[in-house]
Amino acid sequence: MVELAHSAAAVRSARSKYRWIVLSVIVVVYMLAAADRANIGIALPYIQKEFGASNAQAGMLVSAFFLFYSLGQIPAGFIISRLGVRLVAPVSITLTSIVTLLIGTAHNFGMIKIYRSALGIAEAALPLSMLSTINRWFPAGEKGLATGAFLSAAKMGAVIAPPVGAAIIMLYDWRTMFIVFAIPGLLLALIWWWTVPNDPRACKRVNGAEADHIEDQTPAESGPKRRQRDFGALDKVLRYQRVAPLASSKSVFASWNIWGCGLGYLLMTGVVNVLLAWLPKYLSEVKHFELMQVGFIAALPFAGGVLGNIVGGWFSDRILDRRRKPTMMISAVATCVMMVALVYAPNGLLAVSLLLFGTGFLLNIGYSSFSVYSMGLTSRSTYPVAASLVNSAGQAGGAIAPLVTGFLLDSYSWTAVFIFLGVCSLAALAFVLTIAEPADTAEPAAG
Incomplete structure (x- = not known):
């Protein structure tokens, strides 16, 4: 037993740590995107003023x-499955930068809408590329933390x-702001191409010990099967059970667990995106803060979100023994409470x-769990499809909620907006309660 412990310690000390370099690249790229x-959000009041646009x-x-x-x-998920992230991600990063620059050149409201639509298409493959990379580059026990770090970006x-x-708007104007934000992406596209291969074993900077660890094949993990903790009554509420891995795209699309997760994510993403797009307007028009105050205060929910994503990912991995539903439920309930407080x-x-x-x-304690959840239901080859379905649903919510907010502001008030967001978070809780919490499955090491 002592010899086995010494052997495992020796393997850990000899193990390369390149997966954390990969995660660092993911964080920087997604932060820029x-x-x-x-x-x-910060440019919207100036765009409205210049073009005479209503809140709707x-x-x-x-x-x-x-x-x-x-x-x-969903198209991006299938493209990534065929071409791999080493090609798809840099192309997506480059297109994102080009379209961001074009927004700064628009001279009518219609062109801005076209460019913002194009930005959505350009960025569509980025989150799936990064989630697929995490799924291939991290073992099961580190995926929650890695995904939390990714979403914190x-x-x-x-x-x-x-x-x-x-600051850029104060010194120049809103057009210059978009042009400045576009520049770093071109360099980051090259950095991704140079540093992130599709598969860890194809990377010269990854030794055999790290590759085995990523595939859950280190000596410490190849002995007796890890005994999962029993949470008793909580596991009954979570519907904690073993489920067969979704081994085909057809099985992914037929799974209520995937759809239920996606619908919950739709509602929670709607809350996030309303804060992202409309909070500066709320702070300036309702709370009457100055522009630079608005800039810093509007960043605070997302500063809290950085901490929430990382803490939630760690808590889900370590304390909850890879259970993802509890943090989703905490976020849904807490978000409703905070909307009432607002x-x-x-x-x-x-x-x-x-x-x-x-x-x-609080909103982000469980936000990363919506993305990690389907990793426990799929193989590494089918995960991009599952992730694309969940993320597609989530971003649909991201599209609907800001639009509804515009109509609510034209007809009612911010009170109506916060009540709407509270209802969304409770509806997300209802969907999360309908899905199963998957126990560990015998996932193939590679897709």
């Missing part, structure tokens, strides 16, 4: 991105975009800042 989509029209502009982003998910992009965008939010700078930071943290 998220900033490219989030910068519309502004909602359509925001939703145009997410509509085409959603429609592009989206929040970091949303943290960067408002203050940086506000209805009665005070006008003080500190109070609003703390409330928005807390909202972002």
Whole structure:
């Protein structure tokens, strides 16, 4: 027994750690992509003023991105399955940068809508490329943390975009902001091509010990089967059970577990995207903050989201023993509570800042679990299809909710918006309760 422990320790010490370099590239790339989509929030009041657009029209502009982003998910999943992420991801990054630059050249509202729609198509393959890369580059016990870090990058992009965008607008104008945000992507496309192969064993920087660890074949893991913790009554509520891996695209599309997860993600993504697109307008028009104050305060939900994604991923992996539903449920309930709190939010700078930071943290505790969940149901070859279905549903919610918000603001008030978002989070909880919590399955090591 002692010899086995020494052997496992020796393997760990000799194991390369290149998968964490890959994750670092994923985080930086997705942070930039998220900033490219989030910068519309700080620019929106200026675009509305220049072109005389109503709130409903502004909602359509925001939703145009997410509509085409959603429609592009499933085709992107099949393309990634055929061509691999080493080719697809750099092309998607490059196109994202080009279209972001074009938004800054638009001279009528119709062209901005066209370019925002094109941005959705350009970015559609990015989250699937990154989730597929995580699925291939990380063992089961690290996927929650890695996915949490990946999704925290989206929040970091949303943290960067408002203050940086506000500073550029103050110094120049909103068009210059889009042009500046477009530049780094071209370099990052090359970095991805150089550093992220499709498969760990094809990478010269990954030794055999790390490749075995990624495939769950290290000596420590090839002995007696890991005994899963029993959570008793909680497991009955979660419907914790062994499920056969979804081994074909047809089985993925026929699985209610995948659809239920996707519908829950649709509703929670809607909440996130309303905050992303409309929060600066709320802070300036309702709370009457100055532009640079708006820039920093609008970033706070996403700063909280960075912490929430990482803590939630770790909690799901380590404390909950890879169970994903509990954190989804926590986020849904907590988000509803925070939306009610925002209805009665005070006008003080500190109070609003703390409330928005807390909202972002609680909303994102379980946000990464919606993406990790289907990893426990699929093989590595079918995961891109499952991820594309879940993400397509999620981004459909991202398209619908900002549009509904625009109509609610034209007809009612921000109180109606926050009530709408609270109802969305409770509906997400209802869908999550209908799906099973998959116990560990005998997943093939490679697809």
